[in-house]
Structures are given as C-alpha cells and as structure tokens.
Amino acid sequence: MSFFSHLGKYFIMLKGMISKPENSKLYWKEFMHQCSEIGIGSLGIVCIISLFMGAVSALQTAYQITSPFVSKLIIAQIIRDTVILEFAPTLICIVLAGVVGSKIASELGNMRVSEQIDAIEIMGINSKTYLILPKIAAALITIPMLVVLAMVLGIYGGRLTVGLSGIISTETYDRGLKELFLPYNVFFAMMKAYTFAFIVSSIPAYFGYYVKGGSLEIGRNSTKSVVVTCVVILFADYILAALLL
Amino acid sequence: MIEFKNISKRFDDKQVLQDVSHVMYSGKTNLIIGTSGSGKTVLQKCLVGLYEVDAGEIIYDGLSFTKMNDEEKKMLRQQIGMLFQGSALFDSMTVEGNVKFPLDMFTKDKESEKIKKVNEVLERVNLVGTNNKLPSQLSGGMKKRVGIARAIVLNPKFLFCDEPNSGLDPQTSMLIDKLIHDVTIEFNMTTIINTHDMNSVMEIGNNIIYLKDGKKEWSGNSKDIIFSENKNLNDFIFASEFLQDAKEMRMLEAKGKKG
Numbered sequence: 001m002s003f004f005s006h007l008g009k010y011f012i013m014l015k016g017m018i019s020k021p022e023n024s025k026l027y028w029k030e031f032m033h034q035c036s037e038i039g040i041g042s043l044g045i046v047c048i049i050s051l052f053m054g055a056v057s058a059l060q061t062a063y064q065i066t067s068p069f070v071s072k073l074i075i076a077q078i079i080r081d082t083v084i085l086e087f088a089p090t091l092i093c094i095v096l097a098g099v100v101g102s103k104i105a106s107e108l109g110n111m112r113v114s115e116q117i118d119a120i121e122i123m124g125i126n127s128k129t130y131l132i133l134p135k136i137a138a139a140l141i142t143i144p145m146l147v148v149l150a151m152v153l154g155i156y157g158g159r160l161t162v163g164l165s166g167i168i169s170t171e172t173y174d175r176g177l178k179e180l181f182l183p184y185n186v187f188f189a190m191m192k193a194y195t196f197a198f199i200v201s202s203i204p205a206y207f208g209y210y211v212k213g214g215s216l217e218i219g220r221n222s223t224k225s226v227v228v229t230c231v232v233i234l235f236a237d238y239i240l241a242a243l244l245l
Numbered sequence: 246m247i248e249f250k251n252i253s254k255r256f257d258d259k260q261v262l263q264d265v266s267h268v269m270y271s272g273k274t275n276l277i278i279g280t281s282g283s284g285k286t287v288l289q290k291c292l293v294g295l296y297e298v299d300a301g302e303i304i305y306d307g308l309s310f311t312k313m314n315d316e317e318k319k320m321l322r323q324q325i326g327m328l329f330q331g332s333a334l335f336d337s338m339t340v341e342g343n344v345k346f347p348l349d350m351f352t353k354d355k356e357s358e359k360i361k362k363v364n365e366v367l368e369r370v371n372l373v374g375t376n377n378k379l380p381s382q383l384s385g386g387m388k389k390r391v392g393i394a395r396a397i398v399l400n401p402k403f404l405f406c407d408e409p410n411s412g413l414d415p416q417t418s419m420l421i422d423k424l425i426h427d428v429t430i431e432f433n434m435t436t437i438i439n440t441h442d443m444n445s446v447m448e449i450g451n452n453i454i455y456l457k458d459g460k461k462e463w464s465g466n467s468k469d470i471i472f473s474e475n476k477n478l479n480d481f482i483f484a485s486e487f488l489q490d491a492k493e494m495r496m497l498e499a500k501g502k503k504g
Contacts, residue, residue, distance in 0.1 A: 023350045115333040122293055122405075123347055124322035 017128035039142030054157025076176025083154035093196035101204035108208030109218035139201035147193040252301035279456035326396030341376035386417035
C-alpha cells in the first residue's frame with residue numbers, strides 16, 4: 001500500500017469519526033475513561049522522565065559553561081528554555097507515542113481481529129466515532145496537561161540538582177528563571193503539545209483500526225504505529241519551529 | 246423477511262460470490278451451508294452491510310438495503326442482532342455490561358428497568374447469576390450464550406449467527422441450536438445461520454441454501470437434503486460413512502412410511 005493510499009485512508013477515517021453520537025451520555029463516559037487511561041495512566045512515567053530530564057540538563061549545562069565571564073544565571077535560563085521549548089513537549093510526546101500510542105493501536109487492533117468493531121457497527125453505532133473520537137479528544141485534553149506538568153517538574157528537577165550538587169544556589173537559580181523569560185515560548189510549546197497530542201492518538205488509532213490478520217499483525221501494526229508516530233512528531237516539530245519561531 | 250437478488254462480490258482477483266439469490270423467511274431458521282471458503286461469511290457480511298456488494302440487491306421487509314444511505318442503514322441495523330463466530334464480547338465489560346450495552350446506547354429506560362431486562366434475557370439463555378463475570382471467566386458455550394443474549398436484548402427483527410457451534414462440544418452445540426431455534430419462533434425473527442455443523446442442518450434447517458465456490462448450488466429444507474441427488478451437496482453433508490449410513494436409514498424409513 002502506497003504512502004498516499006495510507007494518507008487518504010487516514011483522512012477518510014478522521015472524516016468518518018465526525019458524526020452525531022447515538023447516546024452522548026455513553027460517549028462522555030468513554031471520553032472520561034480515556035482521559036483516565038491516557039492522563040492518569042501516563043502520569044508516573046511523565047513525572048520520572050521530567051525530573052531526570054531537568055536534572056541531567058542542569059549537570060550538562062553546568063559542565064559546558066566553564067568561562068568565568070559567563071553569568072551563572074544563564075544555567076537556569078538554558079534549562080528553562082530547553083525544557084519549555086523542546087524537552088517537555090517533544091520528548092514527552094515521543095515517550096507517550098510508545099506508552100499511549102502502542103496501547104491505542106493494540107487495543108483497537110485486538111477489537112478489530114476479535115470482531116468487536118464489527119459487533120459495534122452491526123448495532124448501528126459508528127465505531128469510528130465511538131472508539132476513536134473519545135481517544136483523540138482525551139489526548140487533546142490530557143497530553144497538553146502532562147506537558148505543562150513536565151515543564152514544571154523538569155525545571156524543578158534542575159533546581160534540585162543545582163542545589164544539591166552546589167553548582168549554584170537555589171536562589172540564584174530562581175532569579176535566573178525569572179530573567180529574560182518569554183511567555184511566547186510557553187505558547188509555542190503548547191502549540192506543539194496540541195499538535196503532537198493529535199498525532200500520538202490519531203496515527204496509532206489508524207494503524208489499530210485497520211489491522212488485518214491475527215495477533216502477529218496486531219504486534220506489527222502496534223510497532224509500526226509507534227515508529228511512524230515518532231517520525232511524524234519530529235517532522236511536525238521541525239515544521240512548527242520553522243513556522244512559529 | 247430478507248430477500249437477496251444476484252449478489253456478487255469480488256476481492257481483488259478472487260470472485261467470492263456470484264449471482265447468489267434467495268429468500269430468508271421470518272420465524273424460520275434459515276441456514277447458509279457450504280465448505281470453508283465457499284463464501285458463507287462473506288454473504289452474511291454483505292447482508293448486514295459490513296461488505297458492500299459489487300452487484301445485486303438486498304431487501305429487508307420490502308426496503309432495499311443496497312439503496313439506503315448511511316443513516317438509513319444505521320437505523321435498520323438497530324433491528325439486527327448478530328452472534329459472531331468468536332462471540333465478539335467486549336473484553337473490558339462484564340456479562341451484564343455486554344448485554345446492557347445496546348440498551349444503554351439506544352434506550353432511555355431507567356437503570357433498574359435495564360437491569361431487569363438484562364436479567365430476563367440472561368435467564369432466557371440459562372445464564373442466571375453470571376452478571377458480574379468477565380468474558381475471560383466464561384467457557385466457549387457461555388460466551389456464545391452471552392452473545393445471543395446481547396443480540397436479542399433489543400428484540401431485533403433479524404438475527405445473524407456466524408458459525409454458532411464452532412469450537413463447541415456436540416451437547417453444547419445442540420443447546421445453542423435449540424436456543425436459537427426457540428428465540429426465532431418466540432420473537433418471530435428472521436434468523437440466518439452460517440454453519441457447517443451437520444447436526445444443526447438436520448435439526449433446525451427450515452430453509453437451507455448451499456453455497457459452492459461462491460455460487461448457490463442447492464436450496465431446500467432438512468428433509469429435502471435426505472433425498473437430494475446433488476452430488477456436491479451429498480459429498481459435503483454425508484462426508485463420513487456414518488452419515489451415509491444415517492442417510493440411507495432415513496431414506497428407508499421414509500420409504501417404509503410411504504409403503
């Protein structure tokens with residue numbers, strides 16, 4: 001199947017999921033369930049990665065700034081900007097492509113192979129609307145929240161490290177954070193977070209929804225969905241940086 | 246009643262169905278039989294609209310299904326129940342959740358009324374007290390019965406069963422057959438069953454269509470099969486010596502009654 005066939009089928013899937021819900025209460029329940037699965041389910045890994053991401057950034061930045069003529073405040077600024085601009089949105093979403101994306105692809109793939117999707121269609125329910133839309137909507141709500149949390153924890157991880165290792169004092173670090181702060185960077189990071197959230201949920205949904213075969217194909221499609229999602233995230237990252245910075 | 250005329254379906258180079266026509270009656274168990282790969286499942290999936298037909302027409306109670314738009318098809322499907330070969334129960338839901346799902350989606354009944362209805366249907370399929378069990382905790386036969394309960398909970402006019410006896414022991418198969426046959430009569434449904442279980446054919450085959458290589462080769466009922474001279478059908482139905490002997494005995498019995 002060519003790239004354009006996949007792309008066309010992907011957009012047809014997205015178009016197909018836009019329809020009036022048969023029972024909004026049940027769709028709301030499914031949406032809340034997905035919020036819990038995607039948001040709460042990824043909370044632990046996001047916290048761990050964010051703290052270490054900030055901590056390692058602090059050590060490596062301090063290691064590279066050797067000149068006595070450079071203000072130590074810049075360590076905090078570099079950590080802040082790299083965490084906000086790149087690490088929190090991009091790195092976290094790449095991790096979520098593995099955690100959330102593979103789960104979405106394998107869940108839908110299993111439902112397809114075991115005819116559960118057919119059963120939903122036979123009942124007169126739009127399976128795309130019921131199964132895919134709540135996942136994408138939940139990702140669009142929870143992933144940006146996780147990214148904000150990652151920003152806070154990443155910067156806090158840096159603060160803990162510089163304080164504990166004595167690179168600079170925490171007061172100096174806090175002062176550095178406030179200097180030359182551009183609120184636009186947060187806006188840019190959030191634009192990335194929303195774009196990546198859509199990619200992380202919709203691409204694995206496509207690979208899972210259209211699985212053909214058995215359990216082997218579910219595994220293959222799940223892996224393929226993570227790889228494609230990561231590549232598309234990096235590509236979108238470049239496009240957004242080129243357009244918005 | 247479901248009528249289909251000159252149904253054809255092709256996948257890439259393979260012609261799976263060719264000019265298949267038949268009428269499936271309400272209040273009867275209509276069987277589609279044939280060897281593996283003969284097109285039974287594809288025909289059934291075409292009838293419910295999971296596959297689009299390349300040619301031909303499908304008519305549900307006088308309404309052309311092939312000419313309906315998506316919204317009309319969606320409305321009609323709410324009158325269709327289907328039992329899948331692997332039961333297709335939702336793994337994350339309990340038995341009660343599975344059976345209640347169509348009620349939650351399409352009715353505005355109170356929760357207590359829905360539970361009452363679920364319990365009634367579970368009683369009908371002899372699964373009282375299994376409400377809180379997950380599909381993974383059920384045997385194959387129980388899963389099929391939950392599948393039937395979910396399919397009939399909205400009192401559908403049309404019931405489709407794709408190989409309801411596959412993977413079941415003969416005794417459980419007979420129970421499932423009887424259950425499907427009984428609910429068909431009770432709710433006056435048009436029931437269409439895909440099977441290659443000979444016991445089902447002989448016990449509940451009110452109206453049978455035999456497919457071979459995607460074409461309709463023979464049609465009739467379970468009594469007609471005994472006297473059929475269609476070689477392909479006889480080779481398929483009475484494949485073993487035991488079944489051939491059974492056929493001869495039935496024929497002798499019939500002749501004896503006539504004499």
